[in-house]
Amino acid sequence: MVSLAVLDAPDSSITTFGEAVWRMLTTISTVGYGDRYPTTFEGRVVAATLMVAGIALLGVVTASIASWFVENLRRASAQVSEEVEDTAEQAYAQLAEVLAELRAVTVRLDALERDRRPS
Numbered sequence: 001m002v003s004l005a006v007l008d009a010p011d012s013s014i015t016t017f018g019e020a021v022w023r024m025l026t027t028i029s030t031v032g033y034g035d036r037y038p039t040t041f042e043g044r045v046v047a048a049t050l051m052v053a054g055i056a057l058l059g060v061v062t063a064s065i066a067s068w069f070v071e072n073l074r075r076a077s078a079q080v081s082e083e084v085e086d087t088a089e090q091a092y093a094q095l096a097e098v099l100a101e102l103r104a105v106t107v108r109l110d111a112l113e114r115d116r117r118p119s
Contacts, residue, residue, distance in 0.1 A: 018044075029055060 007020040014020050022044050026037070029051040038044045 022048075025051065 007014055007017060014023055018041070025048055031047075031051055038047045
């Protein structure tokens, strides 16, 4: 644990394992108490509980927002996919009509060329 490494450092202001754990917790939770902080065991337990609860609350809110974004993106993607499929079907139908008309024009052109040839 990082707390033990800090505890063993020479000339450290952290002299007990409890202080080292407290410093580690405040650093990890980014609270980083400055000049005022709890000094009793009970105060530190309450503060640590609030830190963990705050991080958990922030995590839940962040996850909820992310889930909302993902759901909206999924819905938009499904809608775009349906529109693309509809457009593709229309394009295939129009292409089939154009090909049928092209074949008819080709048949008429072949007939005209046969009629123009001298026998």
